[in-house]
Amino acid sequence: MTAPASFWLGTSWKMTKTLGEAEAYADDLRAAVEAGSVPPELRLFVLPAATSLATVRDRLDGTGVALGAQNAHPGPDGAVTGEVSMSMVRDAGASLVEIGHAERRTLLGETDDMVADKVAAAVSTGLTPLVCVGETAAERTHGETSDVLASQVRAALSRLGGSRPSELLVAYEPHWAIGSEGRPARPADVAEGLAVVRRALDEDLAGTPTSVLYGGSVHAGNAADLMTGLDVDGLFVGRAAWTAPGLLDLAHRCADALRQRRRRQPTPDLVSAIVRKDPR
Ligand code: 13P
DSSP states (O other), X not given: OBOOXXXXXXXXOOSXXXXXXXXXXXXXXXXXXXXXXXXXXXXXXXXXXGGGHHHHHHHHTTSXXXXXXXXXXXXXXXXXXXXXXXXXXXXXXXXXXXXXOHHHHHHSOOOHHHHHHHHHHHHHHTOEEEEEEOOOHHHHHTTOHHHHHHHHHHHHTTTOTTOXXXXXXXXXXXXXXXXXXXXXXXXXXXXXXXXXXXXXHHTTOXXXXXXXXXXXXXXXXXXXXXXXXXXXXXXXXXXXXXXXXXXXXXXXXXXXXXXXXXXXSOOHHHHHHHHHHSOO
């Protein structure tokens, strides 16, 4: 697994926003990008509802903000009432597709099997999967977090056959930390979950650029803490980024935290200078 250089920050709008609201958000974001007020070290992404994907694509064209779908069906286009296919969301502007979000697993019965099919379909359609994994509160209480996360990661990758995504995003999102009923996770809990996800990925994905994100009640007050001490490649936000100013505020906080993180990490030059001085 190869770690990416930049930091992902993005939001799923979930089941919110009329077309007019989606356009207004996209216009605000576009204006911020054009004004140079989006930190360049961040890779922003937005996952609108399927109804506004194409409109948001048009409004954000050329800004570098990545767009994604919140879900897509794994099968080819055809008679599946109420669904949209991977190729349809790609056509509407998605380069990412979210798969296996906690709300889909718990409210809509999305299983590891379905996740596996969707990941394989996304990869064969040229979309970057954004796979969500996370334990429920009960699984955590019963000490099953590591097993659940590792098995969700392995299941998600299990139908790829010989093919590999050109890039992969995995978000650790503990179910109990998500949404207005959620309880924000402590950085120590997040660190443990991220480590399990990375270990499970390492077994399968040598050479694939893979980012491990965290999501669940991320907001302006905890974003920096979640980043500075943790081995995390991005933050995946719901409510706190449902307005463009919310996303942009988080972007500045993340950029500051990234700078601090980099100051704390020795650069490769510094490491080799130390090794040359003290070659034990
Ligand atoms: P909240 O930030 O609203 O808890 O949602 C997080 C999430 O589900 C991102 O996928």
